[in-house]
Amino acid sequence: MFKKFENVYGIDLGTSNTVIYQRGKGIVLDEPSVVAMNQNSGELLAVGAEAQAMIGRAPAHVELTYPLRNGVIANFDMTSRMLQHFIRKVQGRKSLLRGSQVYISVPCGITNVQKRAVEETIVHKGARKAIAVEEPLAAALGAGLPIEEPAGYLVLDIGGGTCQVAVLSLGGIVASHTVPRAGMSIDRDIMDYVKRQYNLEIGERTAEHIKKTIGTANAAAASKTLEIRGRDLVQGLPRQIKLTSGEIYKVVEEFLGILVEAIRATLERCPPELAGDVVENGIMLCGGGALLEGLAERIRTETGVPVHTAEQPLACTALGTGLMLSERETRRLHISGAGRASAAQEGSVEEKAAL
Template identity: 50%
Template sequence: MARVDIGIDLGTANVIVYVSGKGIVLEEPSVVAIDKRTNSVLAVGAEARKMIGRTPGNIVAIRPLRDGVISDYDVTEKMLKYFVEKVVDKKGFGRFFMPRIMVCVPTGVTEVEKRAVEEATRQAGAREVYIIEEPIAAAIGAGIDISQPNGNMVIDIGGGTADIAVISLGGAVVSESIKIGGDRFDEAIVRYIKKQKNLLIGERSAEKLKMEIGTAIKPKEEKYMKISGRNLVTGLPESMEIASSEILEAVSECVEQIVIATRYVLEQTPPELAADISDRGIIMTGGGSLLKGLDKKIQESTNIKVSVAEDALSCVAKGTGSSLSSLDLLEMGGTFKKK
């Protein structure tokens, strides 16, 4: 049987699985539904996500990753095992097939956090486990040749973190990770509407607002979206229209933190690599990079061309999977350690 490698983008919001020779074979939310009475798993992924905010007392829908790292080890292990078995069974590799698996983590995670990911992956059925940092995987997935002695800058904004790195010769020369991502955008929208409108909405409603009318810059044309929630004064259900300028105000602090972190990385970059970045521009990946106008906001602040990668959502997963064919280069660049 030909060797098959699996890359897993173990994200705070979604898990994306890439199989060598097949491409992306699975993309599901990082959610697990647990029956608290029996501690058994009732649903994983999309089915479990439907249960968020809608479960009876004995069932809890858990997101076992927070800010890009494992917050609930046991649940993460069960989730990983479910996804790996689902991919292995679907592809007909057989029950006893044990693949090599590369998993990506945010920049700057601790050794303890890395070990938790490695152990959970091994328990899920991996023969060999490798860890790669998100900006490196994102750069590879975006089609950047990281093997050359040239400076490339990547901003990967996922559900839990924004990872910013300057990459050269297979490794990160300067990097920064902040706990700002799609989840924080959603939480900021929930807080803003609660404070300004006396309306309590759920995270899924906030995410919908962000995706439909969200913006990081002043909109040329105001957009509106109707949203429903619970009025905090009357306690009754209520619907109202929210404007895109209000979402801009809600997420402005989060956006500013990403801009500040980007400028910080640029200030720490060696001059030769900074010159390369000035010529090549900055590449953005991840679901958070799709917030309308965020690329323009960073471009205005840095005076460097910023572009969003094609298929930005899956860049990290693609890079994670395909990086298994470049282990020597990545080891030379200090990107990973074989476990």
């Protein structure tokens, strides 16, 4: 059970963005998962949006790190410091997470050791209890799908570091597939393309801007253009070029093929009744990658299954993790993590068994 006045947080600790939901308040923080550190002194210079603004513009002694890679924590110390900063921002100086319950999303398919490590990072920050929730389950809940019903629903979460496909039924994940490529790898592909085609070096923020502005999954709509600046690799001087959405369409083609293949592989592995349900209920697109122009239509054409896009693709995982506590019993949701309680609570964790 939870205490009525206890703080409950849902945290989507994503490769690209960290989103925090607080019960009773809604989304209270939404910032890039980036940390800027002074390499010489070890001092934390900036976190989140402030650190992101430094990418590609920082002097040599400033190290910019994404502490998560492909959805899992790659640098524990940095993740911990980043979370501490974000929580302070939300809660004010003193309280940190003391006495609160935290539901935190993790990619599906990670090991129990990795789940436990994420939970312990949160408990270490003072939480009474931390529970890892598989991301597609949280995203589906946040997107409003009735996943507790005995019917199959397919969620496709396209984040910054991972794409996760999961078929859900009766409040749990029946089949899933995780691809370690997503938005950030599209950005890298765009950087490579511009380098190869134009001998021009561009930064990752420019590449992301190109993707968001003229990127498309629809060949017929590929008629936009965008002027961008980079550094000429031969002369070493700044140069401007005009890119078309047709070119970016070709760059994302391979990635789209991987996505469709992941959907096919997941459907192949789930019982035929559920695959039949998915054909009727459709695919729910979540995560920032769902905002790529023409993506829903493209997946519909390739799979023959109706496709819906979540109302808030970038926030639905955090919303879902936040809803987990109030909904998990009434809706019989199956949470993946064993749950970690703080040392003070270790003797009274009968809830753990129920999770």
